[in-house]
Amino acid sequence: MSGSMSGKVLVAQGGGPTAVINQSMVGAVLESRKFRNVEKVYGAFHGVRGIVDEDFLDLTQETTHNLEMVAQTPSSALGSTRDKPDLKYCQEVFKVLKAHEISYFFYIGGNDSSDTVRIVSEQASSAGYPLRCIHIPKTIDNDLMVTDHCPGYPSAARFVAQSFMGANLDNWALPGVYVGVVMGRHAGFLTAAAALGKKFPDDGPHLIYMPERTFVIDNFLADVKATMEKYGRCVIAVSEGIHDEAGVPIALKLAKEVERDAHGNVQLSGTGALADLLCDEIKSKLGIKRVRGDTFGYLQRSFVGCVSDVDQREAREVGEKAVQYAMWGDRDGSVTIHRTGFYSVDYHLTPLIDIAGKTKVMPDEFIADSGTDVTDAFRMYLRPLLGSKMPDAYRLRQNRVPKILGV
Amino acid sequence: MSGSMSGKVLVAQGGGPTAVINQSMVGAVLESRKFRNVEKVYGAFHGVRGIVDEDFLDLTQETTHNLEMVAQTPSSALGSTRDKPDLKYCQEVFKVLKAHEISYFFYIGGNDSSDTVRIVSEQASSAGYPLRCIHIPKTIDNDLMVTDHCPGYPSAARFVAQSFMGANLDNWALPGVYVGVVMGRHAGFLTAAAALGKKFPDDGPHLIYMPERTFVIDNFLADVKATMEKYGRCVIAVSEGIHDEAGVPIALKLAKEVERDAHGNVQLSGTGALADLLCDEIKSKLGIKRVRGDTFGYLQRSFVGCVSDVDQREAREVGEKAVQYAMWGDRDGSVTIHRTGFYSVDYHLTPLIDIAGKTKVMPDEFIADSGTDVTDAFRMYLRPLLGSKMPDAYRLRQNRVPKILGV
Structure with a gap:
């Protein structure tokens, strides 16, 4: 398979870890490795902080087997950050992305992280730097707009x-x-x-x-x-x-x-x-x-x-879909989940502006x-x-013994 | 099968609940139901408190299937108590036990509960009331003497x-x-x-x-x-x-x-x-x-x-062994676990005085x-x-990307 631009892929994870955030990371990595226009797949340590610090792992040199094992391991295997890039921070980010010829940036996170993707996307656009930016949703708070629910929740x-x-x-x-x-x-x-x-x-x-x-x-x-x-x-x-x-x-x-x-x-x-x-x-x-x-x-x-198998599957899929949207599509965005049955879902690419920094409540x-x-x-x-195999609680039935002494 | 005395069996649970305390209760109930000298099997609600209140369930009228489901459910299905009987409390206990023709008393609990069993046993003995008292161990603290470890831990x-x-x-x-x-x-x-x-x-x-x-x-x-x-x-x-x-x-x-x-x-x-x-x-x-x-x-x-299958199995067995010791033996005591291999165990009946109210530390x-x-x-x-199927954590391997801009 071949996408639109040649270059490297960069994946990072931001915000609070979840039980399935590595499914999304591995989904994005393995899907990226199928595209012949992708030269290499990098992972940034500790989110945007790792980009600024040029702190990269080459995930093209990782085995598929170990990636699958990591996918089943909770918490962010690439590390995370709470940093929120401002203009100066973004200029540092671009300098590094350019130097390493990164063409695709996938950032897995919640609403703060989606806002980071929006800022990076806008900065890249105004700087005329060809960069496809996709936000991959993740949050136990389940508070992202548009999507039916958030992987991790x-x-x-x-x-x-x-x-x-x-x-x-x-x-x-x-x-x-x-x-x-x-x-x-x-x-x-x-x-x-x-x-x-x-x-x-x-x-x-x-x-x-x-x-x-x-x-x-x-x-x-x-x-x-x-x-x-x-x-x-x-x-x-x-x-x-x-x-x-x-x-x-x-x-x-x-x-x-x-x-x-x-x-x-x-x-x-x-x-x-x-x-x-x-x-x-x-x-x-x-x-x-x-x-x-x-x-x-x-x-x-x-x-x-303690993990939901439905959550595992969907977290993997949003990572895969992010790469497919990046390679076959022509715009940046956030991958969203849409319920189509009881129970079935489909995925869309939603404009970042509809997600970034916004909070959904019950x-x-x-x-x-x-x-x-x-x-x-x-x-x-x-x-x-x-998901499947939810535990269940049972009670003894109330076959009461009549009292002999008591009232 | 026929044990030494005719009469009813009473099972109760004391102290803090565990994930497998119902395995012990169900083990004792199902094993008791095999003995033809056992007229009925009662369960007291909320430990010794339920005895004083004559608050009994007839577990002979419970289905084997539901007992098996309850066995897999955490926490004390009969309810628990923190009461510690004194002499007066014990006199109330005996009055009720006599009235209901209880011959076998099985109390599942930790060191405080084993002390309760000891007091009840001594009181029964000095009152000349024929009562077999067996303590079935349970505590997440793992602090009972003699036993290699405690079910629940x-x-x-x-x-x-x-x-x-x-x-x-x-x-x-x-x-x-x-x-x-x-x-x-x-x-x-x-x-x-x-x-x-x-x-x-x-x-x-x-x-x-x-x-x-x-x-x-x-x-x-x-x-x-x-x-x-x-x-x-x-x-x-x-x-x-x-x-x-x-x-x-x-x-x-x-x-x-x-x-x-x-x-x-x-x-x-x-x-x-x-x-x-x-x-x-x-x-x-x-x-x-x-x-x-x-x-x-x-x-x-x-x-x-989150339960250990080894723990489930042993908790069931100490309940079964308690009944066997009561029916085939001639003394009161506490069921203790003894390690015989890596990994295998055997069970003994240990005098209550060696267990009751004592605390083992690391x-x-x-x-x-x-x-x-x-x-x-x-x-x-x-x-x-x-037990089996312990989860495992995996890491990405450190294939570092050389820095281009950085030091």
């Missing part, structure tokens, strides 16, 4: 669902209140996945708090109280991004120091503060003794051994009127993404 | 190993310091399991802190600094039970309120405080910006979908001289317990 969602399935069983055995804090700054998709761990009507999570709804502490306490009265226990899924009516994150209200990344985002993960605050509120205001909080943290995006039809649960529409949306 | 250890395998990959992609806090009040077995997530020499966890060694904050900071200088990143496994030279838990030093359970144990789990404290120390004293902490919390004992031969790593002896001890 289904596997993280599966981890969250399996976690709450277990947390519910644990909480049933030793009743009390359990608070599980899930990643997701603006979008509640990952937190909402907790609902898929529920089987029986009285199972938890009994309450789900997503950042799409204002978090009111008094309402929260009333919800917990009502659930305790109904079931004698309460399992709660909370997004790290929950905020008050003024938009101030609840986690921020109590944090002593605020850490921000290069994109100006407040650091919400990597601390158990939100879970501890909510547990303290429940203990002190409701007088409940057994209150436990977990912050799922990095486990939910990097745990080895649509109203996915959130129950109560604001503390999801709808069946969401369950139908997520279920096929979780 | 291998699956939790597998979760911890897989978690650190992923955390290491994540930390490699976005370098910095990562602190993962693992359960284990006195024994470091579960924290030490983090070492089994390591493949390459530069992989994390680079530092492992177990409660068997005194935790000195200045030494900790020096260790982290040295690791950062060597690898540019640092992955740390910390037991929740680490303490200073006076024996004061590090978590306790900063906790505002201390919560104790019915056994007088300080509540260390269900809060992210220790991880946050250690991260704050590293940030402020070493000036490292990217420092993240996770507390594995309840995920490590209740996550659905032997010196399992801890490296540095105090921050495990030995090969420990790796050989744990590896077969993790």
Whole structure:
């Protein structure tokens, strides 16, 4: 096969790692190696930072077998970065791309990374440098526009669902209140996945708090109280991004120091503060003794051994499609996933301007009127993404023995 | 088959749930149902609490198929309790056992639960009530005496190993310091399991802190600094039970309120405080910006979908053996596991007095001289317990591209 331009391919990975981000990288590498106009396939270490530093691996000298093994390994095998290139940064990028005769740039990442691709694409265009730039989607937050869902999300969602399935069983055995804090700054998709761990009507999570709804502490306490009265226990899924009516994150209200990344985002993960605050509120205001909080943290995006096979397959395909769009097409863009059946998908190339730097949140039809649960529409949306062989939880049947002594 | 005494069997589960505790329960139930002297098999809801409350399920009316499904479900299907019976409590227990003509009592639990079995056994003996009492071991802490290891530990250890395998990959992609806090009040077995997530020499966890060694904050900071200088990143496994030279838990030093359970144990789990404290120390004293902490919390004992098949098999067998010892033997005791090969085990019935209320910690031969790593002896001890199909992590090979512009 032969694409339009001769030259080298460069692949890089940006933002937070996922369980399947290497599937996309390997998909792009193996597909690129089929094109005879492709001289070599390079990988940049640690995203755009590796380009500026000329820190490249020659992936044409990697075996297919090892690439397949790496594809099944979670987290970014090329390393990642949180850098967001400005004009000066981009000038450095071009200098390196030109020197190494890179003609195709594939960047795997979320909305911040898609914005990086947009800037690089625009800079290349205005500099008259022939460079095909394709953004390959990836994010556990599932918050990219246009695409039906984002590779990486289904596997993280599966981890969250399996976690709450277990947390519910644990909480049933030793009743009390359990608070599980899930990643997701603006979008509640990952937190909402907790609902898929529920089987029986009285199972938890009994309450789900997503950042799409204002978090009111008094309402929260009333919800917990009502659930305790109904079931004698309460399992709660909370997004790290929950905020008050003024938009101030609840986690921020109590944090002593605020850490921000290069994109100006407040650091919400990597601390158990939100879970501890909510547990303290429940203990002190409701007088409940057994209150436990977990912050799922990095486990939910990097745990080895919990992956959706549907997610693996699609992550591979968006990497392959990115190369096909680059070689046979005539424009830059972002690869998007479009649902065509229950369950089947197709892929499109969407203009970068429709994706870059924008954030999708949970649509109203996915959130129950109560604001503390999801709808069946969401369950139908997520279920096929979780893939095959989902674990299941069973109960003993209630063949009660009549009391002899008791009342 | 016919055992020595006629009457009913009662099975109960105590203490913290594990991934395989229902295997032991189902093993005991199905084995009991084979004996014609067994009139019925009851299960008590929520351990000894359910006995006092006469809260029994008739497990003779449960299908074998559903029991097998429940066996594969994590957490205690009969519910659990933290109650520790005193004399008065035991008098209530006997009243109920007599009324329901219980002749065989099987209690699945850790060292607190084995102490409960010991008290009940002694009370029955002094009251002249014919009751066979067998303790079936279970604890993710792996801290029971005599037995080579405890059912429940291998699956939790597998979760911890897989978690650190992923955390290491994540930390490699976005370098910095990562602190993962693992359960284990006195024994470091579960924290030490983090070492089994390591493949390459530069992989994390680079530092492992177990409660068997005194935790000195200045030494900790020096260790982290040295690791950062060597690898540019640092992955740390910390037991929740680490303490200073006076024996004061590090978590306790900063906790505002201390919560104790019915056994007088300080509540260390269900809060992210220790991880946050250690991260704050590293940030402020070493000036490292990217420092993240996770507390594995309840995920490590209740996550659905991460189980060791060796653990499943052995948990089933200790339940079966308990019934066999009760029916064919003439004394009470605790079922213990004894290693006979690499890898094979046998089972014994050990006197309750040798187990009850005692705690085993990591032997010196399992801890490296540095105090921050495990030995090969420990790796050989744990590896077969993790079971088959352990995930593996692969890397890209380092075919570096020569720099054109750079130095």
